[in-house]
Amino acid sequence: MSSILFAIKDTIGFITLNRPEKFNAFNREMALLLQSTLDECKSDEIRCVYITGAGKAFCAGQDLAEVVDPNGPGMQRILSEHYNPIVTRIRELEKPVVAAVNGVAAGAGANLAICCDITVAAKSASFIQAFSKIGLVPDTGGSFFLPRLIGWQKAMALMMLGDKVPAEEAERMGMIYKYFEDGNFTEESSKLAATLAAMPTKALYLIKKELQWSSTHTVYEQLQNEDKLQQRAAQTDDYKEGVAAFLEKRQPVFKGK
Numbered sequence: 001m002s003s004i005l006f007a008i009k010d011t012i013g014f015i016t017l018n019r020p021e022k023f024n025a026f027n028r029e030m031a032l033l034l035q036s037t038l039d040e041c042k043s044d045e046i047r048c049v050y051i052t053g054a055g056k057a058f059c060a061g062q063d064l065a066e067v068v069d070p071n072g073p074g075m076q077r078i079l080s081e082h083y084n085p086i087v088t089r090i091r092e093l094e095k096p097v098v099a100a101v102n103g104v105a106a107g108a109g110a111n112l113a114i115c116c117d118i119t120v121a122a123k124s125a126s127f128i129q130a131f132s133k134i135g136l137v138p139d140t141g142g143s144f145f146l147p148r149l150i151g152w153q154k155a156m157a158l159m160m161l162g163d164k165v166p167a168e169e170a171e172r173m174g175m176i177y178k179y180f181e182d183g184n185f186t187e188e189s190s191k192l193a194a195t196l197a198a199m200p201t202k203a204l205y206l207i208k209k210e211l212q213w214s215s216t217h218t219v220y221e222q223l224q225n226e227d228k229l230q231q232r233a234a235q236t237d238d239y240k241e242g243v244a245a246f247l248e249k250r251q252p253v254f255k256g257k
Contacts, residue, residue: 002031011026011197012190013037018053025063026108030074031082038089047256049093050190051116052100053195061107063132077197083108083140085191087115091212094205095099095256100189101167106130110254111142118210120192121167122185127175127231129159148215149162149175180212201256 004119005016015037017024024030027107054057054103066072089096099116106128113127121127129146130167131138136160136228147155152174158165167179180188206229213225233239238257245252 001031003027004033004037006040008046009192011045011047012193013051015051016054017042017051017059018054019063020053020057022063023057023104024055024058024109025060026082027063028078028082029064031078031086034198037088038093041093041095045254047095047201048193049095049097049192050100051097051112052102052189057103057109058099058105058125059109059112062180073093079139083112086112087141087154090115090117091208094159095201096193096204096208096221098189098193100185100193100195101125101127102185104128108140111138111140111145114145114175114250115141118192118196121170121176121179121188123167123179123180124182125167125179127165127167127170128162130162132160133162144177144215145234146246163241198254200236200237200242200252201252202238203233212250 001018003017003019003020005014007014015034017030017034019025019027019030038049040046062078065168067075067078096118097116099113099119101113101119101121102125103122104126105113105121107130110127110129113121129138130143137143143160146158149155150158154173157163165173165175168174171179206228210222210226211230217225238252238254241253241254
């Protein structure tokens with residue numbers, strides 16, 4: 001059975017991490033397959049990407065058996081060939097990416113979740129920066145995203161202490177967008193993805209770029225960047241449709257063009 005399941009339904013690319021017996025921990029096969037699947041999601045057929053986990057967990061991070069295997073890829077290749085390319089693909093994908101955290105998200109799994117554009121979780125899910133417990137430091141973009149989401153002090157404490165953060169607390173502190181009750185988690189998180197897929201996805205991508213720029217630029221540089229991106233947005237067919245629908249008092253039909 002494949003370690004990554006992929007299906008396209010109603011313009012949404014559904015990606016499922018599928019090593020449930022290992023709590024969806026990453027090995028080389030799964031990491032490389034996720035990269036190739038994210039590349040498939042560049043297709044115009046897909047307007048939103050939805051990432052979740054099979055079984056009880058979202059992702060337990062790295063499969064440590066692979067790390068200590070003398071014939072394994074080794075830590076440097078795991079970072080440079082597995083996790084860094086995954087984060088890069090998600091951040092550069094020209095459409096929204098939803099992380100639907102169905103269970104525990106630990107280590108690289110927690111940081112995979114928060115590097116996505118919108119992260120939601122089941123009420124029973126939790127997030128753990130587990131690196132310090134085995135003498136490692138955060139990777140998979142965690143040291144970039146987490147302090148920007150929840151602030152320096154909270155991020156430092158969670159990364160040093162490795163506290164388990166329940167979904168309700170993760171929402172309260174701004175780590176994730178929202179949590180849903182377990183019973184309707186799949187329905188509600190899929191509904192969120194469907195809402196995004198029906199929106200003007202070119203503009204959503206430009207919003208993604210806008211916020212990424214804001215993390216590393218001054219307000220004056222950001223004003224110039226907003227100007228450039230707004231000009232691009234104003235040239236899209238979706239902008240014309242949005243304005244026409246507003247004036248005609250009807251629901252817009254966006255096509256992502």
